[in-house]
Amino acid sequence: MEQLFADYLEDKLNARQRTELETLLANDEALRDEFEDLKAFYADMQKPAELDPTATLDLGFYMMLEKEKGAEQKKKAKEQKSQMRVSWINSPILKYAAGIVLLLGIFWIGRKTSDKDLNDLSEIAKIKNDVEETKQLVMLSMLKRESASERIQAVNYSYDINKPDDEVLKALIKTMNTDENINVRTSAAEALSHFGNEKIARDALIQTLLTQKEPTLQITVIDILANLGDKRAVKPMQKLLQNTDTEEVVKRKAMESVKVLSL
């Protein structure tokens, strides 16, 4: 009876159970009275009007979220660094690059021993430059791979490039704007933030705010621009705030960043 009564309250009785309950009640007057009493009492237990929490709760939550995101980013950066070390070592192109470096090194030692007046520093710089160029080539080639995880890895390689040339930056910008995978686009935006001193990177980040529709990417870019302190980002952020299609979470983030940038 207890099971049947509970199911009756949730309106979950099937035809057979309903008949069983009706038979039980028809044959026992006391049970029927109790059933009717409890049913009426249950109906009287009306849910009270719900109250809204105050803005303090929002403030507390979003502050906690920012803190956790900071910790997560640090953790990711650490992991990426160690992963990059391993993947660079295992990359066949890098092995090729290492070969070039070795040859250049031998060439350099040969030159050094035969010509004492050789400018050591410029030779080292040249070798470094060759390595840097090879890294860029690897990255650009991997960005064309079909697998999204490989494209993310390619984007992550850019962290190891000290002075990217325009071709690398343009490839990252194109990836951020057009890659079909949101995680790749977001990774590209994060990679561009490392080159925030390059105007081309900052311009692209500002521009993308007006075109991207995915909240995760919008929030990432807003965060980056706020950290870069580029006041030109205020206008596109205000546009996002005015746009009715913008998600609430994004609007809140844009509002916070507009305040920071307007200080």
Next chain:
Amino acid sequence: MTDEAAMQFVAGGDLDKAAILYERYKRPLYNFYLRFGVERDSSQDLTQQVFYRIIHYRSSFREGYEFRTWIYRIARNIYHDYLKDHSHNHKDLHENIELAEEENYDDEQYLLIQKALKKLPQEYQEVLTMSRYDELKYEEIADILNISVSLVKVRVHRGLKQLKEEYLKLN
């Protein structure tokens, strides 16, 4: 996006998705605590703690979990910790609960039922509150309390009977 999908993102490190879950659950959870007679400020603190735990223990969320059940289980554990922390002064806690309820709600019938509900054993209070006010299904309540669905149904029936008796005494 479903709750479960959003939580999978959070578990994978995309913490911004936690904001989606927060916006969906902050009000139900805040009211969950208010209905247990927790004061407004403390209800906000407890709600915040729920989200803190969700983010901190995000990796323990597994595929196949139902998010609503998971979050309410966490909310309930936090409420029990809160009760334990205040158990040294049980009398004060009871008085505070009554005062908080009068402050939070002005529906006399509801307040009377709440007063009667507080006289019931904890296991009856929980199933009745979760079923009637939080609108959780018996299966969900069973999952949250880690008991069988049959036992939930038994508690609903017996709890309701006792509640009515207590209510009539107060009336």
